[in-house]
Amino acid sequence: MSAPLTVALLGGGTVGASVAAWIDENSEDLAARIGRPIKVTAVAVANASKPRPGVAKELLTEDTAAVAASGADIVVELIGGIEPAKSLIEAAIKAGSSVVTANKALLAAHGGELHKLAEAQGVDLYYEAAVAGAIPLLRPLRESLAGDKVTRVLGIVNGTTNFILSKMYDDGADYATVLKEAQELGYAETDPTADVEGFDSAAKAAILSGLAFHSNVTSDDVYREGMSTVSAQDIAAAKSLGYVIKLLAIADLTEDGKGVITRVHPAMIPAEHPLASVGDAFNAVFVEAEAAGPLMFYGRGAGGKPTASSVVGDIVAAARNRVAGHLGPAQSVYADLEVRPIGEAQTSYYYNLRVADQSGVLAAIASEFAKHDVSIQAVRQDGEGADANLIIRTHRASDSQLRATVDALREMSAVREVVGVMRVEGGAA
Numbered sequence: 001m002s003a004p005l006t007v008a009l010l011g012g013g014t015v016g017a018s019v020a021a022w023i024d025e026n027s028e029d030l031a032a033r034i035g036r037p038i039k040v041t042a043v044a045v046a047n048a049s050k051p052r053p054g055v056a057k058e059l060l061t062e063d064t065a066a067v068a069a070s071g072a073d074i075v076v077e078l079i080g081g082i083e084p085a086k087s088l089i090e091a092a093i094k095a096g097s098s099v100v101t102a103n104k105a106l107l108a109a110h111g112g113e114l115h116k117l118a119e120a121q122g123v124d125l126y127y128e129a130a131v132a133g134a135i136p137l138l139r140p141l142r143e144s145l146a147g148d149k150v151t152r153v154l155g156i157v158n159g160t161t162n163f164i165l166s167k168m169y170d171d172g173a174d175y176a177t178v179l180k181e182a183q184e185l186g187y188a189e190t191d192p193t194a195d196v197e198g199f200d201s202a203a204k205a206a207i208l209s210g211l212a213f214h215s216n217v218t219s220d221d222v223y224r225e226g227m228s229t230v231s232a233q234d235i236a237a238a239k240s241l242g243y244v245i246k247l248l249a250i251a252d253l254t255e256d257g258k259g260v261i262t263r264v265h266p267a268m269i270p271a272e273h274p275l276a277s278v279g280d281a282f283n284a285v286f287v288e289a290e291a292a293g294p295l296m297f298y299g300r301g302a303g304g305k306p307t308a309s310s311v312v313g314d315i316v317a318a319a320r321n322r323v324a325g326h327l328g329p330a331q332s333v334y335a336d337l338e339v340r341p342i343g344e345a346q347t348s349y350y351y352n353l354r355v356a357d358q359s360g361v362l363a364a365i366a367s368e369f370a371k372h373d374v375s376i377q378a379v380r381q382d383g384e385g386a387d388a389n390l391i392i393r394t395h396r397a398s399d400s401q402l403r404a405t406v407d408a409l410r411e412m413s414a415v416r417e418v419v420g421v422m423r424v425e426g427g428a429a
Helices: 014-025 027-034 064-068 085-094 104-121 138-144 159-171 175-185 199-213 232-240 304-324 361-371 399-410
Strands: 005-010 038-044 074-077 098-101 150-156 243-253 259-270 282-289 293-300 346-356 376-382 387-394 415-424
Touching: 005 014, 005 064, 005 304, 014 027, 014 038, 014 304, 027 038, 027 304, 038 064, 064 085, 074 085, 074 304, 085 098, 085 104, 098 104, 098 304, 104 199, 138 199, 150 199, 159 175, 159 232, 159 243, 159 282, 199 243, 199 259, 232 243, 232 346, 232 415, 346 361, 346 399, 361 376, 361 387, 361 399, 387 415, 399 415
Parallel strands: 005 038, 005 074, 074 098, 259 415
Antiparallel strands: 150 243, 150 282, 243 259, 282 293, 346 387, 346 415, 376 387
8 A cells, every 4th residue: 555645633622532543543444445544644732732532642733724734635623613613624625635524513604615615626525423423414415315306304413402302301300400410411511502592403404404405505594493491391291292392403395396494493293203212312313305215314413432433434435535536526506495484384383372261262262273374183171260271283384374373372362371382393294
């Protein structure tokens, strides 16, 4: 074999250290798979004096800009955030390096321009680890399903929120109690906003939507609702109805085939749906395609070694391309579908209404649904006396119709309180 291909890492945290150690420990196998050896030549970190398990001290440097522009065969960006990551990746591409990154926020905001730069410079840009850690998901969407037509992507792409909602469902505990436990266990950050308010999932949803529908979708195109308002009462109501609540990333092809709607929000899914059984901090993505039918990808969505698995997989792919003298698939945005608002999404709703327990209330409420052309699928009444609870499940309608119905219900004198409202996904129309 000829001289080793060089790999330079930007970031030496949990994932970066795992990548460097894995390459060192499995050098012979990787060389056999690639056709040439690969060698880590530098690991850029904020503090080079801090020990990094599995990383040789002589590889550590604080000169991040020099590492990015070093002209290594492959530069791996594991810093995160928009800047300086964007500038460093641009410098690496301009220096002729193929780039591997796990930076979902950057890709969701500027993936299109980075792809164009990489294509112009004749290098690869890979990012399998950006969406679901160890789960092989982006490559199947980009390559295995290249001859099919994806119609929907529905997934749990944030382990923190899934851990919290799973514990709330299993233990009957409230959000604040479980969030504290998640923080103590290291599943949630001290400031959990990016996870629980859906920002992390929205970035991942944008990447998935763009790949699935061959269009440029950014994080600004994603409708986002967090899960911090999901109450123990919502969880109990879902359980009683045979549903589970998950924070979902959803990308839909519109019925006319000319648009895409991408959204992140809590939703009820039937207990028998494959995603309902995904517990703890695991991730899973359900893909629907015309020819292949339903497919599900499941596994660990975060963590040092699981994420490193995807990163090293991308390094191997980029290295093989270097050896063969060609590039991997470029970004496919030929469809250029129109980004449509969530109001056009077809879904169904669960409503929990506290109402006056008197004659004619149900008929009045049903009439309000009819005014907005929303069909009621099922109604259940709980409680007696001055107040009662009505649990209403609708058939599918546009999200704008369903939201308008909520607003109208809040204005009715017979409705004491709209206790809970949630979208229902994953079931029959």
